[in-house]
Amino acid sequence: MSIDLVLGPRPDEPGPPISGPTTYPGEVTARLAADAAVIMARYPQARSALLPLLHLVQAEDGYLTTAGIAFCATQLALTEAEVAAVATFYSMYRRTPTGDYLVGVCTNTLCAIMGGDAILETLQRELGINPGDTTSDGRITLEHIECNAACDYAPVIMINWEFFDNQTPTTARQLIDGIRAGEQPVATRGSRVCPFRETARTLAGLTGETSAEGGAPGTATLAGLRVARELNMSAPAVPESEGR
Numbered sequence: 651m652s653i654d655l656v657l658g659p660r661p662d663e664p665g666p667p668i669s670g671p672t673t674y675p676g677e678v679t680a681r682l683a684a685d686a687a688v689i690m691a692r693y694p695q696a697r698s699a700l701l702p703l704l705h706l707v708q709a710e711d712g713y714l715t716t717a718g719i720a721f722c723a724t725q726l727a728l729t730e731a732e733v734a735a736v737a738t739f740y741s742m743y744r745r746t747p748t749g750d751y752l753v754g755v756c757t758n759t760l761c762a763i764m765g766g767d768a769i770l771e772t773l774q775r776e777l778g779i780n781p782g783d784t785t786s787d788g789r790i791t792l793e794h795i796e797c798n799a800a801c802d803y804a805p806v807i808m809i810n811w812e813f814f815d816n817q818t819p820t821t822a823r824q825l826i827d828g829i830r831a832g833e834q835p836v837a838t839r840g841s842r843v844c845p846f847r848e849t850a851r852t853l854a855g856l857t858g859e860t861s862a863e864g865g866a867p868g869t870a871t872l873a874g875l876r877v878a879r880e881l882n883m884s885a886p887a888v889p890e891s892e893g894r
Contacts, residue, residue, distance in 0.1 A: 667734060667738045667745060668714055668715065668716055668719055668734055668737070668738070668745060669715065669716065669745070670711060670713065670714075670715030670716055670717065670718075670747075671711070671715050671716065671717045672715075672716045672717055672720070673717050673720070674710075674717045674721060678710065679721065682706060682707065682710060682721060683725065685706055685854070685856060686699075686703055686706060686721075686725045688856070689702050689703060689706065689854060689855055689856070690703075690725065690726075692855070696725075696726050696727070697726045697727075697728060699726065700722060700726060700728070700733065700736055701736070701740075702853070702854045702855045703721075703722045703725060703726065703854070704718070704722060704733075704736070704737055704743055705743075705850045705851070705853040705854035705855075706850075706851070706854040706856070707719075707721055707722060708743060708744065708847075708850040709847045709848070709850035709851040709854060710847075711747075712744070712747050712748050712846060712847055713743075713744040713745060713746055713747050713748050714737050714743050714744060714745060719733050719734050719737060741795075741796070742811070742853075746782065746784075747784060747788075748784065748791045748846050749784045749785060749788050749789050749790045749791040749846065750788065750789050750790070750829075750845040750846055750847075751789065751790050751791070751809050751810060751829050751835070751843070751845065751846065752791045752793060752808075752809065752810050752811075752846050753773065753790055753791065753792050753793065753807060753808075753809050753825075753826070754793040754794070754795035754798070754807065754808040754809075755769050755770040755773060755781075755792075755793070755794060755795065755805075755807055755822075756795050756796070756797060756798055756800075756804070756805065756806050756807075756808070757770055757794060758796060758797040760801045760804045760805075761797075761801070761804040761805040761806060762805075763804075764804040764805045765805045765817075765818060765819070766804070766805040766806075768819050769805055769807065769817055769818070769819050769822045770794060772819035772822055772823060773792055773822055773823075773826060774792065776823055776826055777790060777792055777826065779792055780792070781793055781794040782794075789829060789830065790826065790829060790830075791846075795808060798813075800813055800815065802868070802870040802871050802873075803815035803816055803838070803868060803870060803871075804816075805817050805818075807822060807825065809825070809835055809837070809843050810843050810844065810845070810846055810849040811849065812835075812837035812840040812841070812843050813837055813838050813839050813840060814835070814837060814838050815838040815839065815868070816838075838868075839866065839867070839868055
């Protein structure tokens with residue numbers, strides 16, 4: 651028996667690795683350079699600021715463009731190939747235009763068993779798009795995502811990387827209906843969700859909308875820690891020679 655393995659980018663990531671505008675207008679470059687200087691000053695070596703700078707240009711364009719890659723390369727004295735290699739490794743950097751709200755549905759093993767596949771199918775029908783596509787009004791991008799380490803609350807949806815736990819096709823439709831009605835969704839364990847570009851700017855380390863509420867681990871996440879404390883359990887000590 652033979653098995654065909656198709657290697658390459660996932661099917662919902664069409665087109666070349668990086669596309670879009672090739673240059674920024676002068677005023678945009680100057681504004682981004684001022685922000686980049688603030689970010690780079692936080693690191694002893696400038697090239698260590700590459701990931702937040704990628705978020706910065708993603709905040710500008712809504713995805714990574716050729717202009718954004720070139721900007722990061724110039725700021726950090728790297729080649730565009732070096733920047734693109736990093737940018738295309740991480741799934742948090744988008745290669746196609748992204749809507750105000752990036753709605754990701756996990757369909758890995760546990761989420762799928764708990765209904766993730768049904769949720770994704772429901773949202774595809776509701777929005778009239780496939781994973782990787784954006785609605786015609788630019789409001790919502792639907793994405794199929796790999797495990798987001800929230801299995802204790804499966805099935806999970808992420809909107810701009812904030813968790814929406816214990817979802818069903820009905821609650822997923824309600825989330826989408828709320829966004830369409832102009833509402834700003836509130837994450838189960840996080841703050842009110844900002845539009846995608848604002849989220850990217852916050853991830854770049856610049857001022858963004860934040861909330862003092864939410865964000866703490868849920869009860870299920872802390873169950874093991876709670877039991878360990880009740881039983882007075884602790885990790886074995888690490889020999890000094892191994893801890894160096």
